[in-house]
Amino acid sequence: MEEGTGTGGPLFQTYGAKGRTVYKIYASFILMCILSILSYRLTHIPDEQDGVRWAWMAMLSSELWFSFYWIITQSARWNPIYHQTFKHRLSQRHGNELPCVDVFVCTADPVAEPPSLVVSTVLSVMAYDYPSEKLSVYLSDDAGSELTFYALWEACKFSKYWLPFCKKFEVEPRSPGACFFKQSFHSSSNNLSTTKEWSKMKDMYEEMINRIEFVVRQGKVPQELKQHQGFSKWSSEMTSRNHDAIIQILIDEKDENSVDLDGNLLPRLVYMAREKRPQHHHNFKAGAMNALLRVSSEISNSPIILNVDCDMYSNNSQSIRDALCFFLDEEKGHDIGFIQYPQYFDNITKNDLYATSFNVINEVELCGLDSWGGTLYIGTGCFHRREALKGRKYSKDYIEDWKRGSLDKRRVESPSVLEDRAKPLASCTYEHNTLWGKEIGLRYGCAVEDILTGLTIHYNGWKSRYFNPQRRGFLGLAPTALEPSLVQFKRWSEGHFQIFLSKYSPLLFGHQKIKLGLCMGYSIYNLWALNSFPTLTYILIPPLFLLKGISLFPKVSTAWFLPFALVFIAKQAYSLIEALYCGDTFMGWWNSQRMWVFRRITSFLYGAVDNIFKLFGVSKLAFTITEKVNDGDALKQYEQEVMEFHSASPMFVIIGTVALLNAFCLVGGVMRMVNMNKGAAGMDALLIQVVLCGVVVAINVPIYEGLFLRKDKGCMPSSVTFASLGAAMLACLLTLV
Ligand SMILES: O=c1ccn([C@@H]2O[C@H](COP(=O)(O)OP(=O)(O)O[C@H]3O[C@H](CO)[C@@H](O)[C@H](O)[C@H]3O)[C@@H](O)[C@H]2O)c(=O)[nH]1
Numbered sequence: 001m002e003e004g005t006g007t008g009g010p011l012f013q014t015y016g017a018k019g020r021t022v023y024k025i026y027a028s029f030i031l032m033c034i035l036s037i038l039s040y041r042l043t044h045i046p047d048e049q050d051g052v053r054w055a056w057m058a059m060l061s062s063e064l065w066f067s068f069y070w071i072i073t074q075s076a077r078w079n080p081i082y083h084q085t086f087k088h089r090l091s092q093r094h095g096n097e098l099p100c101v102d103v104f105v106c107t108a109d110p111v112a113e114p115p116s117l118v119v120s121t122v123l124s125v126m127a128y129d130y131p132s133e134k135l136s137v138y139l140s141d142d143a144g145s146e147l148t149f150y151a152l153w154e155a156c157k158f159s160k161y162w163l164p165f166c167k168k169f170e171v172e173p174r175s176p177g178a179c180f181f182k183q184s185f186h187s188s189s190n191n192l193s194t195t196k197e198w199s200k201m202k203d204m205y206e207e208m209i210n211r212i213e214f215v216v217r218q219g220k221v222p223q224e225l226k227q228h229q230g231f232s233k234w235s236s237e238m239t240s241r242n243h244d245a246i247i248q249i250l251i252d253e254k255d256e257n258s259v260d261l262d263g264n265l266l267p268r269l270v271y272m273a274r275e276k277r278p279q280h281h282h283n284f285k286a287g288a289m290n291a292l293l294r295v296s297s298e299i300s301n302s303p304i305i306l307n308v309d310c311d312m313y314s315n316n317s318q319s320i321r322d323a324l325c326f327f328l329d330e331e332k333g334h335d336i337g338f339i340q341y342p343q344y345f346d347n348i349t350k351n352d353l354y355a356t357s358f359n360v361i362n363e364v365e366l367c368g369l370d371s372w373g374g375t376l377y378i379g380t381g382c383f384h385r386r387e388a389l390k391g392r393k394y395s396k397d398y399i400e401d402w403k404r405g406s407l408d409k410r411r412v413e414s415p416s417v418l419e420d421r422a423k424p425l426a427s428c429t430y431e432h433n434t435l436w437g438k439e440i441g442l443r444y445g446c447a448v449e450d451i452l453t454g455l456t457i458h459y460n461g462w463k464s465r466y467f468n469p470q471r472r473g474f475l476g477l478a479p480t481a482l483e484p485s486l487v488q489f490k491r492w493s494e495g496h497f498q499i500f501l502s503k504y505s506p507l508l509f510g511h512q513k514i515k516l517g518l519c520m521g522y523s524i525y526n527l528w529a530l531n532s533f534p535t536l537t538y539i540l541i542p543p544l545f546l547l548k549g550i551s552l553f554p555k556v557s558t559a560w561f562l563p564f565a566l567v568f569i570a571k572q573a574y575s576l577i578e579a580l581y582c583g584d585t586f587m588g589w590w591n592s593q594r595m596w597v598f599r600r601i602t603s604f605l606y607g608a609v610d611n612i613f614k615l616f617g618v619s620k621l622a623f624t625i626t627e628k629v630n631d632g633d634a635l636k637q638y639e640q641e642v643m644e645f646h647s648a649s650p651m652f653v654i655i656g657t658v659a660l661l662n663a664f665c666l667v668g669g670v671m672r673m674v675n676m677n678k679g680a681a682g683m684d685a686l687l688i689q690v691v692l693c694g695v696v697v698a699i700n701v702p703i704y705e706g707l708f709l710r711k712d713k714g715c716m717p718s719s720v721t722f723a724s725l726g727a728a729m730l731a732c733l734l735t736l737v
C-alpha cells in the first residue's frame with residue numbers, strides 16, 4: 001500500500017521517540033552506580049552501637065526498594081511511541097458510513113460540580129464535528145438533582161444556537177465557557193471575537209448561565225421555570241441518596257424540536273439519574289457508568305463510547321474522527337479496545353505550584369506504556385469499544401458490527417417508550433446476582449475503578465492506544481489547593497495499591513496475559529503507596545544521625561562516594577531535562593520535586609495504611625469528589641502561586657514535622673561539627689547527610705513560611721504549627737539522649 005495523500009494506506013501511523021540509544025546508555029550508567037551503592041551498603045555493615053546498625057539496615061532496605069522501583073520505571077521510558085492519524089483517508093473511505101458514538105458525561109454533586117460547568121462540557125461534546133444523527137450524549141447525574149436537570153434543559157435550548165455557530169465559524173474549543181472566558185481562545189481567522197454574532201452569542205450564553213446560577217442559589221427550580229414535563233418526575237421527598245430512577249430524553253430525532261436554528265438535526269441528549277436507595281451500595285462512578293452502558297444500549301447502542309468527567313470539556317472538535325482512525329484501521333484496528341487521550345488541565349498556573357499538570361506522565365510515561373500494547377484507562381477522555389468495555393474477550397474471529405445503532409438498524413420508537421424500557425435498567429436491584437461490576441462493565445470495589453477496568457480489558461486480550469494530538473483533545477480542572485490535591489493522590493495510590501494486592505496484580509499474576517513491560521508499567525503506579533516508607537526513612541534517619549554526628553554514607557575522600565554523588569546528580573539532571581522537554585518551567589520542576597515528596601510522605605502513606613486496615617476489615621471504600629469550585633482569596637492565592645494550607649489537616653502535621661526536623665538537624669549537626677573543631681574531617685564523613693538535609697530544607701521553604709512567617713488566611717493553622725514543632729523537637733531530643 002502506498003503512503004501519502006491517497007486513499008490507500010493506513011488510517012494511523014506509529015513512530016518511535018528519538019534519542020533512545022542515549023537514554024539506554026544513561027540508564028545502564030545509573031544501573032552500574034546503583035549496584036555499587038548496594039555493594040557498599042552490603043560490605044560496610046557497621047557494628048552495633050547507638051542504633052547505627054539498625055539505621056544502616058533501614059537505609060539498605062530503602063535503597064533496595066528504590067533500585068527495584070527504578071528498574072520498574074524504565075518500562076515507561078524504554079521505547080516511547082507516538083501516533084499520527086490520517087482523517088482525510090477516513091472520510092474518503094467511509095464517507096457517511098461512520099459508526100455511531102455515545103458520549104457519557106458523569107456528574108455527582110451540584111455543589112462540588114456546578115451545573116454551569118457541567119453544561120459547558122455537555123455542549124462541547126454535542127458540538128463535535130460529527131454527523132448529529134450518529135451522536136448521542138448522556139449525562140449521568142448521581143445527585144439526581146433537578147438543578148442539574150434544569151441546567152441541562154437550558155443547555156438543550158442553547159444548543160440550537162450554539163452548534164450552528166460553532167460549525168459556521170469553526171469555533172475551537174466548543175465549550176462555550178472556555179471559548180468565551182478562557183485565554184486559550186484565539187480566533188485564528190476572521191477575528192471572530194470582534195463580530196456582532198460573537199457578542200450576541202456571548203450575551204446569550206451569559207444570560208443562560210445567570211439563570212442557571214440563580215436557580216442553583218435558590219436551591220430549587222421556581223415553578224414558573226418548570227416548563228418541561230420532565231420536572232414532574234421530581235417530588236419533594238426526593239433526596240440525592242434516596243430516589244427513583246429518572247430517564248429523560250431531552251432531544252430525540254423523532255421530535256420536531258430536535259433541529260437547530262438552521263434546521264439541522266441535533267445530537268440526541270439524555271438525562272439519567274439512576275435509582276438510589278440508602279440500603280444499596282451505589283459503587284460511585286463505576287456504578288453510574290454501568291447504568292449508562294445499559295440505558296444507552298436500549299436507546300442508541302452505539303459501538304463506540306466516549307467517557308468524560310463533567311469538568312473535562314472537549315477542546316478539539318476532531319477527536320471522534322481521530323479516535324475512529326484507530327478503531328477502523330483495516331490492519332491494526334481489530335484488537336484495539338480503547339483509545340485514551342491524556343488528561344490536561346486549563347487551570348494550571350505558570351509554575352504549577354501543586355504539580356498537578358502531569359506533563360511528564362502525559363508526554364513520556366503514557367507513550368512508553370503504549371509500546372507494550374496499552375496505555376492505562378484513566379477515567380476520562382477515553383474512547384471505548386462498547387463490547388470491550390462490557391467484558392467481551394478479544395478473539396481473532398470477532399467482527400465488529402460498526403453499523404449497530406444506526407438509523408436503518410434501529411427500532412423506531414417514541415422517546416417515552418424508550419424511557420420506560422430503559423428505566424428498570426437503572427434500578428438498584430438490576431445488578432443483583434449478575435456479573436455486572438465483576439466481569440461485565442466497569443469493575444467495582446476499587447478507588448481507581450478506571451485503572452482496574454482498563455487492566456481487565458487488557459487481560460481480555462484487547463490492546464489500547466494513547467493519542468496525544470497537538471491540539472489538546474480534552475481539558476479539565478485540576479485541584480487548586482494543597483489538601484484536595486493530596487487527597488486526590490491518596491485515593492489514587494490507595495486504589496492502585498489495592499490492585500497490586502488483588503488477584504489482578506499485574507506484577508504478580510499478569511505475565512501470561514500481558515507483556516512484561518506492561519506489567520511493570522502498571523506497577524509504577526500500583527506501587528506508589530509503598531514508596532512512602534523508604535522515602536520517610538530517607539528523609540528522617542540521615543538527618544537524625546547527622547544531629548548525632550554519625551555518618552551513614554561513605555566519606556567524600558573514598559571512591560564509594562562517587563556512585564552516590566553520580567546517581568544524585570544524574571537523576572536530578574535527567575528529571576530536570578525531561579520536565580523542561582515536557583513543557584514545565586524550571587520553577588515548575590522544582591515545585592514538582594517538592595510535591596512528589598509531600599505525596600510520598602502523606603497521600604501514599606495514607607494509601608498504604610488504609611489498605612492494611614482494609615485487610616483487617618476496619619476501613620471502607622470511599623470516594624471524595626475533587627472540588628471544582630474555587631473563588632475569593634483562595635483563588636487569588638492560587639493564581640499568585642502561594643501555597644494554601646488553611647485547614648488543620650493531619651497531613652500538614654506530617655509535612656510540618658518533616659520540614660522542622662530537617663531544619664533542626666541541619667542546624668544542630670553543622671553546629672556540632674563547628675564546635676568540636678571537626679570541620680574538615682566531619683565534613684568528609686557527613687557531607688552527604690548535610691546535602692541531603694539541605695535539599696529537604698530547601699524544598700520546604702514554603703512550609704516554614706506557612707508555619708511562622710505568614711499571617712494571611714492561607715497560613716498554617718496554629719494547631720498544626722504546635723503539633724509539628726512538638727513532634728520534631730521530641731524526635732530530636734530522643735535522638736540526642
Ligand atoms: O459517586 C460518584 C463519584 C464521582 N462521580 C464522577 O466521577 C468523576 C471523577 O470524579 P472527581 O472527583 O473529579 O475525581 P478525580 O480525582 O478528578 O478523577 C480521576 O480519578 C478517578 C478515579 O479515582 C477517575 O474516575 C476519574 O475519571 C479521573 O479523572 C466526576 O465526573 C464525578 O462526577 C460519579 O459519577 N459518581
Ligand SMILES: [Mn+2]
Binds near residue numbers: 311626
Ligand atoms: Mn476530576
